[in-house]
Amino acid sequence: MSKPFRVAVAGLGTVGAGVVKILEDNKDVITKRAGRPVEVVGIMARDKTKDRGIDVSKYKWSETLEEFLNNDVDCVAEMIGGSEGIAKDCVEGALSSGKHVVTANKALLAHHGAALSALAETGKVQINFEAAVGGGIPIIKSLREGLAANKIKSVIDILNGTCNYILTEMQQTGRDFADVLKEAQEKGYAEADPTFDVDGIDTAHKIALLTSIAFGVKPDIDHMEINGIRNITAEDLVHAEELGYKIKLFGICKNINGKLVKSVEPCLVPLGSTISAVDGVLNAVNIEGDFVGTSLSVGFGAGQNATASAVVADIIDLARGNEIPTFGVPANDLVDADWGDVGDSVSRFYVRLVVVDKPGVLAEISAIMRDNNVSMEAVLQRGEDDENVPVSVVITSHLVKQSNIVKALDLIAQKQNLSESPCLMRIESV
Amino acid sequence: MSKPFRVAVAGLGTVGAGVVKILEDNKDVITKRAGRPVEVVGIMARDKTKDRGIDVSKYKWSETLEEFLNNDVDCVAEMIGGSEGIAKDCVEGALSSGKHVVTANKALLAHHGAALSALAETGKVQINFEAAVGGGIPIIKSLREGLAANKIKSVIDILNGTCNYILTEMQQTGRDFADVLKEAQEKGYAEADPTFDVDGIDTAHKIALLTSIAFGVKPDIDHMEINGIRNITAEDLVHAEELGYKIKLFGICKNINGKLVKSVEPCLVPLGSTISAVDGVLNAVNIEGDFVGTSLSVGFGAGQNATASAVVADIIDLARGNEIPTFGVPANDLVDADWGDVGDSVSRFYVRLVVVDKPGVLAEISAIMRDNNVSMEAVLQRGEDDENVPVSVVITSHLVKQSNIVKALDLIAQKQNLSESPCLMRIESV
Numbered sequence: 095m096s097k098p099f100r101v102a103v104a105g106l107g108t109v110g111a112g113v114v115k116i117l118e119d120n121k122d123v124i125t126k127r128a129g130r131p132v133e134v135v136g137i138m139a140r141d142k143t144k145d146r147g148i149d150v151s152k153y154k155w156s157e158t159l160e161e162f163l164n165n166d167v168d169c170v171a172e173m174i175g176g177s178e179g180i181a182k183d184c185v186e187g188a189l190s191s192g193k194h195v196v197t198a199n200k201a202l203l204a205h206h207g208a209a210l211s212a213l214a215e216t217g218k219v220q221i222n223f224e225a226a227v228g229g230g231i232p233i234i235k236s237l238r239e240g241l242a243a244n245k246i247k248s249v250i251d252i253l254n255g256t257c258n259y260i261l262t263e264m265q266q267t268g269r270d271f272a273d274v275l276k277e278a279q280e281k282g283y284a285e286a287d288p289t290f291d292v293d294g295i296d297t298a299h300k301i302a303l304l305t306s307i308a309f310g311v312k313p314d315i316d317h318m319e320i321n322g323i324r325n326i327t328a329e330d331l332v333h334a335e336e337l338g339y340k341i342k343l344f345g346i347c348k349n350i351n352g353k354l355v356k357s358v359e360p361c362l363v364p365l366g367s368t369i370s371a372v373d374g375v376l377n378a379v380n381i382e383g384d385f386v387g388t389s390l391s392v393g394f395g396a397g398q399n400a401t402a403s404a405v406v407a408d409i410i411d412l413a414r415g416n417e418i419p420t421f422g423v424p425a426n427d428l429v430d431a432d433w434g435d436v437g438d439s440v441s442r443f444y445v446r447l448v449v450v451d452k453p454g455v456l457a458e459i460s461a462i463m464r465d466n467n468v469s470m471e472a473v474l475q476r477g478e479d480d481e482n483v484p485v486s487v488v489i490t491s492h493l494v495k496q497s498n499i500v501k502a503l504d505l506i507a508q509k510q511n512l513s514e515s516p517c518l519m520r521i522e523s524v
Numbered sequence: 525m526s527k528p529f530r531v532a533v534a535g536l537g538t539v540g541a542g543v544v545k546i547l548e549d550n551k552d553v554i555t556k557r558a559g560r561p562v563e564v565v566g567i568m569a570r571d572k573t574k575d576r577g578i579d580v581s582k583y584k585w586s587e588t589l590e591e592f593l594n595n596d597v598d599c600v601a602e603m604i605g606g607s608e609g610i611a612k613d614c615v616e617g618a619l620s621s622g623k624h625v626v627t628a629n630k631a632l633l634a635h636h637g638a639a640l641s642a643l644a645e646t647g648k649v650q651i652n653f654e655a656a657v658g659g660g661i662p663i664i665k666s667l668r669e670g671l672a673a674n675k676i677k678s679v680i681d682i683l684n685g686t687c688n689y690i691l692t693e694m695q696q697t698g699r700d701f702a703d704v705l706k707e708a709q710e711k712g713y714a715e716a717d718p719t720f721d722v723d724g725i726d727t728a729h730k731i732a733l734l735t736s737i738a739f740g741v742k743p744d745i746d747h748m749e750i751n752g753i754r755n756i757t758a759e760d761l762v763h764a765e766e767l768g769y770k771i772k773l774f775g776i777c778k779n780i781n782g783k784l785v786k787s788v789e790p791c792l793v794p795l796g797s798t799i800s801a802v803d804g805v806l807n808a809v810n811i812e813g814d815f816v817g818t819s820l821s822v823g824f825g826a827g828q829n830a831t832a833s834a835v836v837a838d839i840i841d842l843a844r845g846n847e848i849p850t851f852g853v854p855a856n857d858l859v860d861a862d863w864g865d866v867g868d869s870v871s872r873f874y875v876r877l878v879v880v881d882k883p884g885v886l887a888e889i890s891a892i893m894r895d896n897n898v899s900m901e902a903v904l905q906r907g908e909d910d911e912n913v914p915v916s917v918v919i920t921s922h923l924v925k926q927s928n929i930v931k932a933l934d935l936i937a938q939k940q941n942l943s944e945s946p947c948l949m950r951i952e953s954v
Contacts, residue, residue: 245550
């Protein structure tokens, strides 16, 4: 038996404690698979007395980062979180001192991934981050390795369990966003401050990382339209279903004629498609490659066990001696992407307008759509028959350039007395 | 740049030609990802003049296996197929002479996997076989690496595109098995001799390989009930749908109280579940681990491009220098499984009986079910109102030990004048 692979764990929140637990509980299979024992040596966390369901007295406890980084280990598991501060110091310190890093920290890598990848290569060590995106789905491994023969065409994913849970509840119960969010917070599925999740920032970090591996570009969170799910109404979900769709928050990156177009946005997907059946807190990742076709993976995106499972898989990989560049190609080969404009992308769209129902409204809307080359597929008008009461007009379009339909909606908003901003969502046939 | 990674390809059928094509077409990204050029050096196939869509004159052509194995290469890609004969000789010869092997040959590994894994270890080389199971789904990698932190509880998979296509067509069009099979043969989705596919043998090979990795046991195709889809009628699909289910051919292995129970069998799955939406030629693999929960992957299982994509990913892994034991643990650690009896497994079931409709039939069936501890959930009786005309009685059970319901059906068959054998299918809530 080879000598043990030694790990130090920074941060004993939900995930960090889960990592220690798996390494203890599944020691037998992990030793066989890694070809050597994997041992936790040191730990750093804030409160030594807190009950985490594990016995921390077995491990060397560090109070300071300096002391922690002095542990004689092969690998540091950074489970602190956040794109700056101690998490960043910890990762940089570990890499600089020749220790591999395993992390679940999507924000850190989305902001500083290219530099950290270069730092790892200088130190001849690895950064593994399977747990940063869809913990229960080995998607980083699939993209870096399993699909490595392919030029990737698109990545379309459900990456935030909180949003998917809220949308599923809204669809199944007919309740409003605010109501379902409140319940999700009470159940612990959503944070007290839900901004990061429901406004799409978490998804943006994750799609930035997948984009980097899929297309060989530096991680980037700037060139991206980010729209969350706050403005989706119970009514939108009802209309979507009537038209044969569900609504999902997608992180998307597509190669469109050599330019990458990246966004986070709620989209309609056809009922009956596999991804439309991915409900609740589940995540899903759909990759299209030039040879593999489409490959879809579904699993738990968060939670102690699924996330810790991914962290420990990364540790086993390192214990086995396997080395893959952080983003699938050497740091020097990562290029600045040629970003395209999401307005140039061609899709089908869903539109909901709240208009005052008087004669000629539909004719005017139709004329503006036509004048901007928007061909309409279906039109629903729902609401009271009373004149002067606002009603919803729901439209689906045929394929159209996004900037055209945006322009049409701007003109409609100017001419019509809209009681709220138009709702525009892409229809994706994943 | 490191020196090239040299590959020799044995067999230029659909997949072999696809491998050469990808290595040519995607040379740029593959070189970056592998960290070195990947070059085809030698080729062995039967007919040098056949048009395969690739220019074979660029590569050294071998007429004999002996000459082929003399190529000075790092890796042999065995794309010949078959569990014996030249494919086996080729793999053994390559491993014995210190060459890595990449193969899509499920039959070879299902029959000889343990011995070949040991041979590879002796020669300090690797066997990679991602393409052998669900080509477009990187499931071997997921199981050997991505989920390596987990004790696996179950593996439940759709692994044969031909069967899934036939079942989907039967369900969507109401046509019979024989009719849809004939069409599938004409379209090239099914072989002239469909036995291997529709009788479940192909699925059996694949589930044997997944079982080996998932549970650390020697590949084994003997301890397995294998039932294909020949006896499923259009009527079964209609009844299943009425009751809220689809029918899928599953390869299954579960750890039930420390014993492994493995089978290939058509099962009912709830409509609305993600796996129920996996239609047509797609494959799906559902893994349940003790920490990761369930993880489902969907993709193309066969076809030139998806399969060749998997082969090339395996080659890139080897070019990167990554090493994983064939079945996830060293060959010496693979154990003979403790196989359980599928009759002891507890499930819900679907039953269809064709009985002559006379008073008291249902009462007698119900009594026999009750006497054998089978609790019925739903009963449908469909057909003419004429007495003495055979009608179908469809029953779903609550959870019951399989041997109990089998015994009940035997007794019913003895007492009733059944015009055909009872149809029994498991209901799986994947």
